[in-house]
Amino acid sequence: SCSRDQMIIDAGQKHFGAVGCKSCGMIYTAGSPEDEAQHIQHHERFLEALRYVAEDVREIVDNELGFKQVALSCPAKTKTYLFVSNERMIVGCLVAESIKQAFRVLAEPVAAQSPGQDPLQQHRAWRCSTRPEPAICGVSRIWVLGLARRKGVARRMVDVVRSTFMYGSYLSTEEIAFSDPTPDGKLFATRYCGT
Ligand code: ACO
Ligand code: ZN
Structure with missing residues (x-):
C-alpha cells in the first residue's frame, strides 16, 4: 500500500x-x-x-527539476539515496522506483536543437521508442549540488543503486532507466550507460 x-x-x-x-x-x-x-x-x-x-x-x-507536485505518488515503491560529503552535507539525491518496462530514448531529432526554443520544452521533444523493453529500476530524480558536479557523485550514486536496489543482484545498465531526463540528465545517462 x-x-x-x-x-x-x-x-x-x-x-x-x-x-x-x-x-x-x-x-x-x-x-x-x-x-x-x-x-x-x-x-x-x-x-x-x-x-x-x-x-x-x-x-x-x-x-x-521543476516538479510541481512535491509528494511522491507511491512512497512504498521508491527508495531515496542521499550522498553525504566529507563536510557532512547532503550533496546528492537519487530517487529510484520499481518499474517493469521502459521506452528507449531514440536518437535526437534535429528539431529538438532549434535555437530560441524554451530549454524546458527542448528535452521533452526527444522521441521515445514505442516498443517497451523490460526494466527493473527507474531513476525518477537524480540531482547533485551545483558546486559538487562533475566529480563523479552521480556516477557513484547510480553504482550504489545498481548494487543495492534488488537484493542479491547487480543491475545492468539495461535494467535501469532514467525518466524524462533534463539535458544534464541525458548527458550524464548517455555517458554512464556508454550509449
Ligand atoms: N555535461 C556533459 N557531460 C556530463 C554532464 C554535463 N552537464 N554531467 C555529467 N556528464 C558526464 C560526464 O562525462 C561525466 O564524466 P566527466 O566529468 O569525467 O567528464 C560523467 O557524466 C559522470 O558525471 P558525474 O560527475 O557523475 O555527474 P554529476 O555528479 O555532475 O551529476 C547530474 C550529474 C545529476 C545530471 C547533475 O548535473 C545535476 O544535478 N543537474 C541538475 C539536475 C538535473 O538536471 N538532474 C537530472 C534530471 S533527469 C532525472 O532526474 C531522471
Ligand atoms: Zn528508540
Whole structure:
C-alpha cells in the first residue's frame, strides 16, 4: 500500500533493566513507565528528524527539476539515496522506483536543437521508442549540488543503486532507466550507460 510507514518501537518489551534501543540509541530502563515514555518521545523525534531531512532534500530537488507536485505518488515503491560529503552535507539525491518496462530514448531529432526554443520544452521533444523493453529500476530524480558536479557523485550514486536496489543482484545498465531526463540528465545517462 502507499500509506506512510508506521514507526516501529524496537524496545524489547520482555526484558527488564537497562536496554539500548537499536534504532535511536537511547539507553533506558525497560519496565519503568517513566523511562519507557521518555524513550518513546526521544525515539519518535529521532526518526522524524531523519525523515524530514530526506523530505526537505527531495523538495529542493523537485523545485530545481521543476516538479510541481512535491509528494511522491507511491512512497512504498521508491527508495531515496542521499550522498553525504566529507563536510557532512547532503550533496546528492537519487530517487529510484520499481518499474517493469521502459521506452528507449531514440536518437535526437534535429528539431529538438532549434535555437530560441524554451530549454524546458527542448528535452521533452526527444522521441521515445514505442516498443517497451523490460526494466527493473527507474531513476525518477537524480540531482547533485551545483558546486559538487562533475566529480563523479552521480556516477557513484547510480553504482550504489545498481548494487543495492534488488537484493542479491547487480543491475545492468539495461535494467535501469532514467525518466524524462533534463539535458544534464541525458548527458550524464548517455555517458554512464556508454550509449
Ligand atoms: N555535461 C556533459 N557531460 C556530463 C554532464 C554535463 N552537464 N554531467 C555529467 N556528464 C558526464 C560526464 O562525462 C561525466 O564524466 P566527466 O566529468 O569525467 O567528464 C560523467 O557524466 C559522470 O558525471 P558525474 O560527475 O557523475 O555527474 P554529476 O555528479 O555532475 O551529476 C547530474 C550529474 C545529476 C545530471 C547533475 O548535473 C545535476 O544535478 N543537474 C541538475 C539536475 C538535473 O538536471 N538532474 C537530472 C534530471 S533527469 C532525472 O532526474 C531522471
Ligand atoms: Zn528508540
